[in-house]
Amino acid sequence: MRDYAKLQKDIDRTLGIDLTAYKEQQMRRRINQWLDRHKLASYDALIATLTTDRAHREKFIEYLTINTSSFFRDQRVFDVIEEVVLPAIGKLRRPRIWSAGASIGAEVYSIAMLLREGRYTPSLLLATDLDEAVLQKAKAGIYLPSQVDGLDPKYLNKYFTQLENGNWAIADSIKGMVVFKQHDLLKDPYERNFDLILCRNVFIYFTSTTQKRLITSFVQSLNPGGYFIVGSAEQIMDPASFGLERVSYCIYRKPA
Numbered sequence: 001m002r003d004y005a006k007l008q009k010d011i012d013r014t015l016g017i018d019l020t021a022y023k024e025q026q027m028r029r030r031i032n033q034w035l036d037r038h039k040l041a042s043y044d045a046l047i048a049t050l051t052t053d054r055a056h057r058e059k060f061i062e063y064l065t066i067n068t069s070s071f072f073r074d075q076r077v078f079d080v081i082e083e084v085v086l087p088a089i090g091k092l093r094r095p096r097i098w099s100a101g102a103s104i105g106a107e108v109y110s111i112a113m114l115l116r117e118g119r120y121t122p123s124l125l126l127a128t129d130l131d132e133a134v135l136q137k138a139k140a141g142i143y144l145p146s147q148v149d150g151l152d153p154k155y156l157n158k159y160f161t162q163l164e165n166g167n168w169a170i171a172d173s174i175k176g177m178v179v180f181k182q183h184d185l186l187k188d189p190y191e192r193n194f195d196l197i198l199c200r201n202v203f204i205y206f207t208s209t210t211q212k213r214l215i216t217s218f219v220q221s222l223n224p225g226g227y228f229i230v231g232s233a234e235q236i237m238d239p240a241s242f243g244l245e246r247v248s249y250c251i252y253r254k255p256a
């Protein structure tokens with residue numbers, strides 16, 4: 001028998017990941033697929049392997065947390081960031097910006113390139129993720145050709161160098177703008193006083209109760225006049241109930 005409640009406790013104990021906050025059906029399906037793929041007969045066999053095999057543990061966390069990302073993912077949103085959000089937050093002071101659930105860094109580096117193009121100087125450009133391994137990839141800033149496929153040549157030519165093996169390395173000047181930190185959105189305290197927070201394609205995996213708790217925390221972390229951006233499947237139906245106003249597709253603002 002596969003006792004999911006026991007697995008939730010075991011995963012929290014061994015990996016520090018609180019599965020109770022994630023949508024159960026989706027997580028169960030993914031974990032069961034993992035068991036089949038690795039020929040593990042039970043949840044207990046999985047926990048035993050996670051405890052003894054470090055490589056398996058890292059791969060499992062990567063699988064569980066779903067790291068899909070890309071540069072300028074959802075161009076419509078980045079157009080509004082470039083044309084509305086950055087001019088608004090950049091004109092008053094040096095903005096503080098947070099990409100939460102940053103994955104491989106494609107989102108935060110897209111923002112960094114826009115800041116550079118617009119000659120904005122942030123006082124903080126923070127990128128956080130739960131998954132330490134994916135943060136290491138983000139910090140390294142090296143991408144497969146498939147990961148920069150579709151990126152506007154204007155950015156590729158200016159801010160990337162192609163390595164001998166065909167991969168693309170992001171410029172040190174862009175990398176140096178970003179502070180990377182391990183941070184669990186479910187358990188760790190949130191920094192405050194941000195002018196822009198992006199949390200895209202992250203809380204889609206959480207239960208609706210958890211989503212509400214997180215949105216409330218993000219709003220508390222925003223300065224008045226600050227912007228909050230979510231993924232296309234995470235649009236907020238009743239922004240006013242969180243003290244937000246809708247600006248455009250996926251983009252909200254805390255009134256000044």
Ligand SMILES: C[S@@+](CC[C@H](N)C(=O)[O-])C[C@H]1O[C@@H](n2cnc3c(N)ncnc32)[C@H](O)[C@@H]1O
Nearest residue numbers: 065067068069101103129130131184185200201
């Ligand atoms: C699908 S990626 C989204 C990446 C990027 N924001 C984007 O939209 O392209 C989701 C990221 O959320 C991270 N994540 C999942 N649960 C998290 C948590 N509790 N705290 C922080 N990050 C989490 C995963 O590790 C993963 O890198």
